Structure formats: structure tokens, C-alpha cells
Amino acid sequence: MAPGGRFREVRTLKAEWRGYILIMASGLMWAAAGVAVRFIFLSRDIDPLTLVQMRVTLTALLLGGTLAFRPSLLRIGLRDLPFLGAYGLFGLAMCTSLYYVAIREANVAVAVFLQFLAPIYSALYDTVVEKRRPSLTTCLVLLVALGGLALLVLGRDAGLVLSPLGIAAGLGSGVAFAFYAVAGRRGVARYGPWTLLFWGMAIAALAGTVIQPPWSLLARPWEVSDWAFFLYLALFSSAIPFALFLTGLKYVRSTPAMITGALEPVWATLMAAALLGESLTVPQYAGCALILSAVVALQVASGTAPRRKPAGEPPGATQAGPS
DSSP, rough: OOOGGGOOOOOOHOOOOOOHHHHHHHHHHHHHHHHHHHHHHHHHHHHHHHHHHHHHHHHHHHHHHHHTTTTGGOOOOOOGHHHHHHHHIIIHHHHHHHHHHHHHSHHHHHHHHHHHHHHHHHHHHHTTTSSOOOOOOHHHHHHHHHHHHHHHOOSSSEEEEEOOOHHHHHHHHHHHHHHHHHHHHHHHHHOHHHHHHHHHHHHHEEEHHHHHHHHHTTOOOOOHHHHHHHIIIIIIIIHHHHHHHHHHHHOHHHHHHHHTTHHHHHHHHHHHHSOOOOOOHHHHHHHHHHHHHHHHHHHHHHHSSSOOOOOOOOOOOOOOOOO
């Protein structure tokens, strides 16, 4: 940690592996939560926006209560509010809301595929805005991962529901996810993962009160099982996996991070097959194999690429290879 509790970017081979492991763990938790959300949509009459609002509000309350014991992690300046507000609204609330709308209006396959176009948007940002071209290895791995993702989510026996609203929401969730990763990497370097996550969630929760006031949510006849599910989402679909992913961004650039995140639909598909009795087709097995191969290739490339040392960097410092 840098002075004042701020995180410095760490770019060594060992640190990169740590970042990849953290991102894989976050994807595993999000996959489990995705299967749970799918079950809730099938069994309960809960609209996506209500689910998102409950999720971000409880997450903000839990994080706020926990970080109250470390007041320094809650401290920000007024000049930080525009960035944190944009991150909370577009990177957290909009990403999840549009993803849930895509699930409801189209289906999970379409929603997952469109959201995981995010690495393309991130690579375009690196090229156009940061003037930093992704390596050939990263481009090839990205194409393999997207091909595997297409086979995984579109190679089902069931037909696809191509709702215009669902398609638009899915594309929007992909853009929001790319913004979440790109802005998150900057935010982690400035604030640290817990400060960034708390203020992002708190601002998203406050924005949600404009759509649905808290008293209207509390007045609904929620059962104990509903509150247990909301608490599960706050902990294991928000606070912990978001913190893992944001901490991983301290070690890994946004585009490779999102390629690694493509493991999430693999976990989700395998869990759905095991827990919900969904069968996998041959194309889906092939898609899983392609995604796993792409992620492994990305890790191997990170380990074998020469470490580049920017001008002015002190002796002994290292920087990542493929990006």
C-alpha cells in the first residue's frame, strides 16, 4: 500500500498470477450468484431493478458498517465525487441492471454473450484513448475466447429469444462492464478497492431511491427467505467478488482481466448443469474448452513475454508483458 492507504500498481510476474487468481475467484462467485438469480426469476415475481436496488443498498450498508472501524477508508474529497458517481452509476448499477433486463427480455445466453463483448470495448479504449495497442497474443486470445463464448452460450438445443430491448440492454451491459473495469483500474490505484467499492455502491443505492423510495421497498410482503437471498447477493454477488476483481485489477490490465473473466459463463454453465439439471451440447463442451484454452494461453504468455521497463523506471522494477 502506498502512503495514506492508497494502492500502487504492482506489475511483476508473481503479482500478475495473484491478480488472475483473484479475478478467477470473483468469476466463480458471480457464476454461482447468476445461477441463483436465474432460479429466483423462475420461482418468484421480482423485477430486475428491485433486485439490483436491494443488492447495492445492502452492500453499501454492510460495507459502511464494516469500514466504520477504519474511518480512513471512508474519507474522500469533494473533487472525488464526479468520478465515484460515474463509477457507481455506470460501472455498478447500470451494468447489473441492464444485464438483468437482458436476461428477462431475451435469455441468459444472449445476455452473457453480449455482456462479454466488453473486452473488445476495453481494447478499443486502450488503442484509441491511451494510444496503447494490445499485443498480437492478446488479440488472438480474445478471438479464441469470444469464439468459445459464442459456442457456449449459443450452442444450446433451446432456441434464442432475440428481443430488441434485450439486445440493446445486453450491448449496454457490455459497455458498462468495460467502463467498470477500465475506470475500476484507475480507481483502485487512487482509492483502494474497499473505498472505491463502498462509495460506488452507496451512490448507486442513493440513485435507486429516485426510482423506488426505500419505504415502498420495505412495505412489500418479503419473506425471510427473500431477505436471506438479498443478503447472499450483497455478500457473495457484490461485496466479496467485486473486491476480489478490483484488487485483481491492481495487478492485471483491464483487457486481460476481462478475458480471464470469460471463465464466469463456463462456471455458470457447469453449475447450471449440476444444480439445475441443464444438459450441455457438444458445441457447449467445445466452447468451454476454447475459453479454458484462451485463459491458459493468456497466463502462459504473461509468464514468457519479456518484461518491459519504461523510461525513468528505477532498476529492478518490472512491468507486465502482454496487455
